[in-house]
Amino acid sequence: MEKSRKEFLTAIEKKISSAENLLKKPQSLKKDLAEIQSILEAEWPNIFASLNDAPLSDTEKHTLKSLMNRLDLLEKKVSGKLTFFDDFQKYIQVSLEK
Numbered sequence: 001m002e003k004s005r006k007e008f009l010t011a012i013e014k015k016i017s018s019a020e021n022l023l024k025k026p027q028s029l030k031k032d033l034a035e036i037q038s039i040l041e042a043e044w045p046n047i048f049a050s051l052n053d054a055p056l057s058d059t060e061k062h063t064l065k066s067l068m069n070r071l072d073l074l075e076k077k078v079s080g081k082l083t084f085f086d087d088f089q090k091y092i093q094v095s096l097e098k
Contacts, residue, residue, distance in 0.1 A: 002054060008043045009063050012036065016070050023077055036071075040088055048095050061096055068092060 015036045022029040056064070068089055 002050075004043075005047055005056075005060055008039070008047060009060070009067065011039055011043075012067055013063075015039065016067060016074065019074055020070070029078065037088075044088075044092070048091075051095055056095065064092060064096060 015032055019029055019032040019036065022032055071089065
């Protein structure tokens, strides 16, 4: 796994874990979700662009799928209150197919 991808996946995993623990603290949850969105917007385009030269490994695909599932579950838990994941999940799904 490339270093930048591993750092990206680790950062997203930590933020998702934090957000999962903040479901009863809306302001803190909103902050963590904004940080997840910021990381995704800042880092994912570079990773996506690198996929032609270095496709995702099986481990990276598995990790991304797991993170997407956790994001989906998190989104369901917060209902329609704080939803920004749909479009980004589609964006990541495209990369899983490369």
